[in-house]
Amino acid sequence: MSFTxxxxxxxxxxxEVMLGGNGRKSIAVGxxxxxxxxxxxxxxxxxxxxxxxxxxxxxxxxxxxxxxxxDVLNDPAAWARKVVEDGAxxxxxxxxxxxxxxxxxxxxxxxxxxxxxxxxxxxPVIILGCGDDEKDNLVFPTVCTAAxxxxxxxxxxxxxxxxxxxxxxxxAGHAVIAQSxxxxxxxxxxxxxxxEMELGPQDIVFDPTTGTLGYGLDYTYSxxxxxxxxxxxxxxxxxxxxxxxPGYETWKxxxxxxxxxxxxxxxxxxxxATALLHAGADILVLLHPEAVRxxxxxxxxxxxxxxx
Amino acid sequence: MILIGERINGLFRDVAGAIxxxxxAPVQKLAVAQTEAGAAYLDVNAGPAVDDPAAVMPWLVQxxxxxxxxxxxxxxxxxxxxxxxxxAVTRARPLVNSTTAxxxxxxxxxxxxxxxxxxxxxxxxxxxxxxxxxxxxxxLAMEIVVxxxxxxxxxxxxxxxxxxxxxxxxxxxxxxxxxxLRQVKTLADPPPRTVIGLSNISQGCPHRPLLNRTFLxxxxxxxxxxxxxxxxxxxxxxxxxxxxxxxxxxxxxxxFLSPALRR
Numbered sequence: 001m002s003f004t005x006x007x008x009x010x011x012x013x014x015x016e017v018m019l020g021g022n023g024r025k026s027i028a029v030g031x032x033x034x035x036x037x038x039x040x041x042x043x044x045x046x047x048x049x050x051x052x053x054x055x056x057x058x059x060x061x062x063x064x065x066x067x068x069x070x071d072v073l074n075d076p077a078a079w080a081r082k083v084v085e086d087g088a089x090x091x092x093x094x095x096x097x098x099x100x101x102x103x104x105x106x107x108x109x110x111x112x113x114x115x116x117x118x119x120x121x122x123x124p125v126i127i128l129g130c131g132d133d134e135k136d137n138l139v140f141p142t143v144c145t146a147a148x149x150x151x152x153x154x155x156x157x158x159x160x161x162x163x164x165x166x167x168x169x170x171x172a173g174h175a176v177i178a179q180s181x182x183x184x185x186x187x188x189x190x191x192x193x194x195x196e197m198e199l200g201p202q203d204i205v206f207d208p209t210t211g212t213l214g215y216g217l218d219y220t221y222s223x224x225x226x227x228x229x230x231x232x233x234x235x236x237x238x239x240x241x242x243x244x245x246p247g248y249e250t251w252k253x254x255x256x257x258x259x260x261x262x263x264x265x266x267x268x269x270x271x272x273a274t275a276l277l278h279a280g281a282d283i284l285v286l287l288h289p290e291a292v293r294x295x296x297x298x299x300x301x302x303x304x305x306x307x308x
Numbered sequence: 309m310i311l312i313g314e315r316i317n318g319l320f321r322d323v324a325g326a327i328x329x330x331x332x333a334p335v336q337k338l339a340v341a342q343t344e345a346g347a348a349y350l351d352v353n354a355g356p357a358v359d360d361p362a363a364v365m366p367w368l369v370q371x372x373x374x375x376x377x378x379x380x381x382x383x384x385x386x387x388x389x390x391x392x393x394x395x396a397v398t399r400a401r402p403l404v405n406s407t408t409a410x411x412x413x414x415x416x417x418x419x420x421x422x423x424x425x426x427x428x429x430x431x432x433x434x435x436x437x438x439x440x441x442x443x444x445x446x447x448l449a450m451e452i453v454v455x456x457x458x459x460x461x462x463x464x465x466x467x468x469x470x471x472x473x474x475x476x477x478x479x480x481x482x483x484x485x486x487x488x489l490r491q492v493k494t495l496a497d498p499p500p501r502t503v504i505g506l507s508n509i510s511q512g513c514p515h516r517p518l519l520n521r522t523f524l525x526x527x528x529x530x531x532x533x534x535x536x537x538x539x540x541x542x543x544x545x546x547x548x549x550x551x552x553x554x555x556x557x558x559x560x561x562x563x564f565l566s567p568a569l570r571r
Contacts, residue, residue: 159562184559185559185560185561185562186561186562188559188560188561188563189561189562189563192561192563192566192568192569193563195566195568196563196566196568230559235558235559237561237568237569238559
């Protein structure tokens with residue numbers, strides 16, 4: 001008696017979002033017609049990609065993380081070149097310096113940092129605000145214009161603050177990060193609000209909010225699973241690709257940066273990232289070069305390629 | 309819920325006038341307005357006053373397809389008129405509206421719908437008239453399902469219409485229709501779909517929109533798949549949106565009434 005493996009049939013697919021291009025390397029994310037790695041069930045045209053963060057101020061990080069970068073932390077362009085050399089598919093610029101409680105960097109200064117990164121590397125770029133709504137609304141119109149024509153992924157926007165950033169992104173041809181507080185209903189809400197501004201699933205990447213291991217990983221996993229299943233079942237407003245921040249969320253935790261165990265944070269970041277790959281993450285935003293290397297090797301194994 | 313816009317029908321004076329004058333504008337305006345309001349199909353009926361519906365139907369199809377890609381529901385009493393409409397369709401898979409359960413008629417319509425790759429609406433009535441209760445309606449639904457199955461017609465393209473009557477003349481029919489909707493789904497696997505001509509429930513009554521949307525909510529809870537209805541009634545379309553959320557067919561968001569969700 002022969003064994004016939006059961007195959008799940010999905011009638012719908014995750015939307016495809018194109019980033020970069022126009023002379024710059026282009027990357028497509030999304031497009032999945034099956035659950036992660038279930039390549040016998042349907043098409044998985046684009047592999048998950050790894051982005052690594054570059055900040056516009058020197059970050060205050062535990063030594064085990066900062067030591068992996070050294071001096072480049074003072075220079076966004078040099079930092080960006082290093083993360084690409086270390087294997088990043090995209091650079092994720094975090095404009096932490098714009099925060100009024102940090103350096104309160106001006107929109108023009110933020111735009112300069114973004115321009116420097118765009119000039120330093122040829123990969124697509126993600127641009128994150130500082131998280132202060134009022135300041136982000138001041139910064140993004142200038143930054144989006146400065147990056148016009150490079151199809152960046154900018155945000156995040158959330159349900160109570162999306163108009164200014166989404167409009168700036170749309171005019172300059174960028175895609176938008178739509179954030180929800182680990183909530184499928186609010187994730188859908190943001191997508192509907194963005195569609196009312198003529199930004200469709202092909203212009204949106206979801207940030208369902210990342211909980212690192214021990215800090216809500218299971219909640220993030222569940223909500224991502226729910227979003228992905230809805231997409232495959234045909235809910236257009238939940239059909240965008242998803243991104244997660246295992247690096248940032250892990251290294252925030254005090255125990256990740258223990259001086260007596262330098263490997264702890266790295267392992268923590270890797271475990272969170274690989275788990276979320278199985279929940280459907282299309283873009284992993286990482287921090288530690290060792291984590292980038294390990295997650296890339298894991299991806300190659302899961303995709304049936306020879307590990308590096 | 310598949311909403312089929314009812315407005316392009318020669319029973320309405322504006323449409324009848326447009327047909328007489330062969331003026332595409334009023335028809336096209338209704339096609340666009342109903343599509344924007346959320347219609348998944350547009351019913352197209354030349355109405356009873358037309359001398360030669362087989363000549364009018366292709367014209368209607370053509371002028372509608374000039375402005376929208378919405379699939380059409382070709383609606384006529386005579387099969388020649390329906391076939392003329394099906395021949396004219398170029399943009400999307402249409403529906404045929406409708407056959408009765410009379411065997412010869414049913415066979416002819418199944419063949420015609422199959423030939424043109426169309427879905428088919430079948431009424432649970434025959435030459436003896438409308439069924440009195442749910443049991444009679446179900447017996448006819450079963451005959452329709454058996455005939456479709458024998459003809460190799462996919463049941464997912466078959467829409468059983470249990471026939472809604474005005475509440476002011478046949479009050480007992482409304483619960484009979486709801487009971488039929490519930491039970492039709494047990495007749496076959498995969499089951500046939502269901503459709504109602506919603507506005508008939510309130511024919512000749514005051515407060516028509518209230519009766520329409522209340523009955524639609526009840527029918528949705530009974531498992532209704534599609535309704536030929538007044539999609540230009542915003543409250544009705546909102547009722548469908550609320551119903552989809554309450555039946556857990558649409559993941560909730562605070563923007564559940566947004567027109568973006570109907571696109």
